[in-house]
Amino acid sequence: MLAGRHPVLHAVDGVDLTIRKGETVGLLGESGCGKTTTGRLILRLEEPTTGTIRFDGTDIVGLKGPALRAFRRRAQLVFQNPFDALNPRFTILRALAEPLVNAGIDRAEHRARIERALSRVHLPGLDRIAERFPHQLSGGQLQRIVLARALVLEPEFLVADEPVSMLDVSVRAGVLNVMREVRDAMGLAAVYISHDLALVRYVCERTLVMYLGRVVEDGPTEAVVRDPQHPYSRALVKAVPVPHVDQSHDPLPIIGSVPDARDPPSGCRFRDRCPSAVARCAEESPALREIAPGRRAACHLI
Amino acid sequence: MSLLAIQDLEITYRTQRGICRAVDGATFEVPAGAVVGLVGESGCGKTTVARAITGVLARNAEIAAGRMIFAGRDLVGLDRRAYNDLRWRDIAFIPQSAMNSLDPVYRVGTQIAEVLTIRGGFDRARAGRRAVELFEMVGLNPQRLSDYPHQFSGGMRQRAAIALALALNPKLVIADEPVTALDVIVQRQVLDTIRDLQRRLGISVILVTHDISVVAYVCDYVVVMYAGQVVEAGATDAVLSRPRHPYTMGLYNAFPDLQRSGDLLVPIEGSPPDLFEPPEGCRFAPRCPFVLDRCQTASPPLDRTDTRHLSACWRTAEASELRNRAREASTWLHS
Ligand SMILES: Nc1ncnc2c1ncn2[C@@H]1O[C@H](COP(=O)(O)OP(=O)(O)O)[C@@H](O)[C@H]1O
Ligand code: SF4
Ligand code: SF4
Numbered sequence: 001m002l003a004g005r006h007p008v009l010h011a012v013d014g015v016d017l018t019i020r021k022g023e024t025v026g027l028l029g030e031s032g033c034g035k036t037t038t039g040r041l042i043l044r045l046e047e048p049t050t051g052t053i054r055f056d057g058t059d060i061v062g063l064k065g066p067a068l069r070a071f072r073r074r075a076q077l078v079f080q081n082p083f084d085a086l087n088p089r090f091t092i093l094r095a096l097a098e099p100l101v102n103a104g105i106d107r108a109e110h111r112a113r114i115e116r117a118l119s120r121v122h123l124p125g126l127d128r129i130a131e132r133f134p135h136q137l138s139g140g141q142l143q144r145i146v147l148a149r150a151l152v153l154e155p156e157f158l159v160a161d162e163p164v165s166m167l168d169v170s171v172r173a174g175v176l177n178v179m180r181e182v183r184d185a186m187g188l189a190a191v192y193i194s195h196d197l198a199l200v201r202y203v204c205e206r207t208l209v210m211y212l213g214r215v216v217e218d219g220p221t222e223a224v225v226r227d228p229q230h231p232y233s234r235a236l237v238k239a240v241p242v243p244h245v246d247q248s249h250d251p252l253p254i255i256g257s258v259p260d261a262r263d264p265p266s267g268c269r270f271r272d273r274c275p276s277a278v279a280r281c282a283e284e285s286p287a288l289r290e291i292a293p294g295r296r297a298a299c300h301l302i
Numbered sequence: 303m304s305l306l307a308i309q310d311l312e313i314t315y316r317t318q319r320g321i322c323r324a325v326d327g328a329t330f331e332v333p334a335g336a337v338v339g340l341v342g343e344s345g346c347g348k349t350t351v352a353r354a355i356t357g358v359l360a361r362n363a364e365i366a367a368g369r370m371i372f373a374g375r376d377l378v379g380l381d382r383r384a385y386n387d388l389r390w391r392d393i394a395f396i397p398q399s400a401m402n403s404l405d406p407v408y409r410v411g412t413q414i415a416e417v418l419t420i421r422g423g424f425d426r427a428r429a430g431r432r433a434v435e436l437f438e439m440v441g442l443n444p445q446r447l448s449d450y451p452h453q454f455s456g457g458m459r460q461r462a463a464i465a466l467a468l469a470l471n472p473k474l475v476i477a478d479e480p481v482t483a484l485d486v487i488v489q490r491q492v493l494d495t496i497r498d499l500q501r502r503l504g505i506s507v508i509l510v511t512h513d514i515s516v517v518a519y520v521c522d523y524v525v526v527m528y529a530g531q532v533v534e535a536g537a538t539d540a541v542l543s544r545p546r547h548p549y550t551m552g553l554y555n556a557f558p559d560l561q562r563s564g565d566l567l568v569p570i571e572g573s574p575p576d577l578f579e580p581p582e583g584c585r586f587a588p589r590c591p592f593v594l595d596r597c598q599t600a601s602p603p604l605d606r607t608d609t610r611h612l613s614a615c616w617r618t619a620e621a622s623e624l625r626n627r628a629r630e631a632s633t634w635l636h637s
């Protein structure tokens with residue numbers, strides 16, 4: 001179990017997550033559901049108060065000093081907004097070399113590593129962009145730079161937090177395709193955080209749906225999309241608009257809006273918005289349990 | 303009859319770098335009682351068009367040419383006073399971030415009352431009652447009228463901005479990216495509210511968005527912009543299911559669709575042209591897989607042969623063949 005750093009907020013608790021090599025897992029939910037905090041906890045950018053996070057057999061929660069630095073080299077974060085992720089006064093070369101410098105990689109190796117990362121994200125060679133500044137590149141190029149920057153240390157694990165939400169649709173597809181290629185070529189394990197199920201589906205074999213800091217459903221993405229089991233997942237799937245006029249305009253099976261995360265309802269946290277809630281839902285918190293092979297959900301009625 | 307007709311509109315910005323030709327030939331109509339989606343990627347000029355119609359362009363902007371006929375009257379060249387009479391009462395604008403239409407230091411109710419009294423001539427008691435009515439209309443609890451904007455969630459703020467826009471019963475509401483920052487569930491609820499009110503009040507809405515799924519969900523008509531120009535316009539179903547312009551075809555391929563399975567998303571390689579020095583010829587030519595020699599030299603006019611479905615492409619007559627080719631990913635990946 002993971003718990004938030006601020007004891008009052010408990011942004012994340014009861015998250016139990018296993019990711020295999022070469023697998024991309026989606027963390028899906030609305031803002032405030034704890035996706036980003038979960039991502040930061042997994043990377044030890046934030047300290048969990050309880051629980052264990054095993055990475056390649058080692059519990060990373062207590063890691064300090066050299067062991068923590070070694071872990072950080074193997075696990076990288078891809079930021080949401082390329083404009084925030086890159087210092088506007090640093091050249092692209094400096095931005096790409098920064099992780100190498102911090103990790104104490106021999107200078108002689110920098111160029112080859114950077115070139116390799118750039119070719120993985122389909123950017124032209126370093127010579128063409130080395131001395132440019134972020135504002136001289138397009139959003140799509142910048143997001144590829146941000147991705148390349150996360151790859152220069154050849155990590156084994158990547159957390160991508162809404163990596164394409166700031167990009168225009170026509171270039172977003174290119175960045176998503178690059179992410180899929182990189183994962184396959186490097187055998188990366190990755191967590192892809194998003195509120196957009198259509199995008200999660202494009203990159204993730206498995207999806208965890210989160211609500212107020214809890215995982216409410218977990219299963220193969222295709223199964224979650226086609227046959228969502230948890231009442232919250234059902235509303236989420238129905239809410240996604242599609243690009244043709246032939247679609248349902250029925251009201252969503254959900255009530256009201258997300259309550260304050262500091263004061264979640266007793267029992268099932270979704271109960272004040274759930275159209276199927278029964279008395280038991282107020283008293284007892286539903287456990288995340290297996291409902292079919294490879295699928296889990298946290299609801300008393302399933 | 304159209305409530306609003308935009309004809310050959312051109313808008314420039316004066317900047318240190320020179321003249322930015324932000325809107326360079328925009329033509330479209332907004333029928334009475336319809337929701338029209340103005341769609342395109344960032345920087346294509348959507349907000350500039352929206353602000354021009356509302357008379358709130360930036361100071362360095364100039365309407366260089368064109369007409370904006372609203373209810374029989376040209377809005378181009380209208381003086382400040384005339385615009386002040388028109389704004390809120392005939393045309394209301396909801397700016398890109400709902401935070402921009404709500405002042406953080408005043409209670410939301412106070413701001414609505416101010417529009418009602420100053421712009422609408424309501425007395426205080428009537429303004430109070432109208433504010434309650436407006437909040438109920440958009441699905442907000444009237445008790446929240448005494449809250450400050452920061453006490454609202456993103457979705458509530460957007461609803462409050464809609465309430466404010468509707469205060470004086472305008473005929474046209476222009477909403478700039480009203481749901482872009484919202485999560486899907488809240489987005490859907492706000493879109494339902496907009497659609498519901500639009501029908502109930504019989505008003506027209508221009509919905510500015512970069513998301514064709516949002517257009518598909520609520521808009522009767524869609525106007526597609528690319529690099530400052532209208533490239534395609536027509537009924538939503540026609541434009542989305544039988545696009546005539548290669549840019550619209552490409553946009554569609556790049557969009558994930560939860561109802562289709564397993565399709566590869568296909569990017570449109572490259573980026574839009576520099577609006578300071580737009581290329582001669584078709585502005586989409588550098589990214590277009592169907593480009594011909596003439597596209598490089600001559601700009602395709604908006605073809606109005608079929609007034610219900612306009613397109614600005616030299617190859618509009620071949621649209622159905624191009625559509626078939628556009629569905630193949632390879633068409634776009636090796637251009
Ligand atoms: N106040 C301004 N001064 C100079 N250029 C501007 C200004 N506002 C917008 N622009 C430019 O005008 C073009 C169109 O912008 P905008 O209308 O905001 O597009 P959109 O809303 O479609 O993203 C862009 O190239 C943008 O950089
Ligand atoms: S446990 Fe009860 S309230 Fe929670 S999702 Fe299931 S039915 Fe709804
Ligand atoms: S005019 Fe030519 S370049 Fe422009 S969209 Fe049509 S085919 Fe493509």
Ligand SMILES: [Mg+2]
Nearest residue numbers: 348349398478
């Ligand atoms: Mg805009």
